[in-house]
Amino acid sequence: MPFTELLVGQPAHGGHCVARVPDGEGERVVFVRHALPGERVRVTITEHRSSFLRGEAVEILEPSADRVDSPWPEAGAGGVGGGELAHASLPAQRRWKQHVLAETLRRIGGPELAEQAGEVPEPRALPGDDEAGGLGYRTRVSLTVAQDGTAGMHAHRGHEVRSLGGMPLAAPGIADLDLLGPESPWRSLWHPGARLTAVAPSADEPLLLIDGKPASLPGRRRPRRSVRERVSTAVGPLDYRVDTAGFWQVHRQAPAVLAEEVLAAAAAGGDTANALAGAQILELYAGAGLLTLPLAHAVGASGAVMTVEGAASAVQDARRNLAGQNQVTLGQARIDAGTVREAAAEFGGAPDVVVLDPPRAGAGAEVMAAIAAVRARRVVLVSCDPAALARDAADALGRGYRVERMVPLDFFPHTHHVEVVTTLVR
Numbered sequence: 001m002p003f004t005e006l007l008v009g010q011p012a013h014g015g016h017c018v019a020r021v022p023d024g025e026g027e028r029v030v031f032v033r034h035a036l037p038g039e040r041v042r043v044t045i046t047e048h049r050s051s052f053l054r055g056e057a058v059e060i061l062e063p064s065a066d067r068v069d070s071p072w073p074e075a076g077a078g079g080v081g082g083g084e085l086a087h088a089s090l091p092a093q094r095r096w097k098q099h100v101l102a103e104t105l106r107r108i109g110g111p112e113l114a115e116q117a118g119e120v121p122e123p124r125a126l127p128g129d130d131e132a133g134g135l136g137y138r139t140r141v142s143l144t145v146a147q148d149g150t151a152g153m154h155a156h157r158g159h160e161v162r163s164l165g166g167m168p169l170a171a172p173g174i175a176d177l178d179l180l181g182p183e184s185p186w187r188s189l190w191h192p193g194a195r196l197t198a199v200a201p202s203a204d205e206p207l208l209l210i211d212g213k214p215a216s217l218p219g220r221r222r223p224r225r226s227v228r229e230r231v232s233t234a235v236g237p238l239d240y241r242v243d244t245a246g247f248w249q250v251h252r253q254a255p256a257v258l259a260e261e262v263l264a265a266a267a268a269g270g271d272t273a274n275a276l277a278g279a280q281i282l283e284l285y286a287g288a289g290l291l292t293l294p295l296a297h298a299v300g301a302s303g304a305v306m307t308v309e310g311a312a313s314a315v316q317d318a319r320r321n322l323a324g325q326n327q328v329t330l331g332q333a334r335i336d337a338g339t340v341r342e343a344a345a346e347f348g349g350a351p352d353v354v355v356l357d358p359p360r361a362g363a364g365a366e367v368m369a370a371i372a373a374v375r376a377r378r379v380v381l382v383s384c385d386p387a388a389l390a391r392d393a394a395d396a397l398g399r400g401y402r403v404e405r406m407v408p409l410d411f412f413p414h415t416h417h418v419e420v421v422t423t424l425v426r
């Protein structure tokens, strides 16, 4: 079945739409990438599984009104991953994510979560994205060196590395590094198969890591171990240092927007400066302290913020970023039920708010149960995966919390990814 003509249905979690092909007496589901709902397309089947097929739309026979010329054709059918919605207009991408989020909450979280979440809004565009066509936002880009020595990315669900001609989603500082093509000045420093990470910090020169180590061109500034990031917030600009290979929000506007949303959620939507003064906050998965610093300002000297983070280098960065904030205690530990209980016990009673920003897999049932047992009035859950959000939020609902608000944010234009800040209250 090399090519099949299909009518494409609604999007599903993972960056594809659902279609069906006849299969014996019944039908088989096909997950189709690079198509839009309602389109009639020719599809090449890329993977056969016992219960479903995967395919890519290679010819659009009846296009949707939402279809646009992709600003990144190299991420289209047969191409690299990371730009799977680039064939849709930005408003259509946001409607796609809204649909997937609502469906995932219902399918994985169950009817109660779906009901409490209510009418899930479209993910909010970040400042400047609509004007820029959703391009030039990524301050971190991962590449791999192809066999011919040029920088590229892996084919979607493939091992082969494709050389890239452009990186339209990358921030301008990354293009300035001149990584692409056979004339790149970096070529003598890397080898086929090397992993490259390009970083364009908000308050520092862009830099390149080769196999996780900061590199520099001959005669240029020595490689740095950390970069400076500056985040504009309501309490003024906040300055951070972050390990070059450490976690930092990828969208150039995401640090400020996330800090503002988390503060508003923790403060019950009130004036954060007053509502959180004196509050006791437990922050889990705190990274280099992006959220810890504005939380520390908001609770003030009479409040307390305790963090737990697993990566030693991130805790070291946080120590520097939070220097002088005596109301903050930084803990390094792998987060599990035990560490949540221990951290909460330090407050000598329930903290007012628990903030958590777990990795893509979510916090998981055990950690969510331990968080619920802490009995904080509010839990602010930051999720970068709708399925993990549905599991984590459903766990909280089963343990005495209800959803007060869900704020989806379009942190990753042209991809299917979406960030959501959920406020849970007892």
Ligand SMILES: C[S@@+](CC[C@H](N)C(=O)[O-])C[C@H]1O[C@@H](n2cnc3c(N)ncnc32)[C@H](O)[C@@H]1O
Pocket: 247, 248, 249, 285, 286, 287, 288, 289, 290, 291, 308, 309, 310, 311, 314, 333, 334, 335, 336, 357, 358, 359
């Ligand atoms: C999505 S990041 C959030 C960091 C921070 N809130 C930010 O926005 O920069 C998740 C963080 O959780 C940490 N982490 C992941 N799994 C962990 C675990 N099991 N225990 C402790 N920390 C973990 C990672 O090192 C990372 O810093």
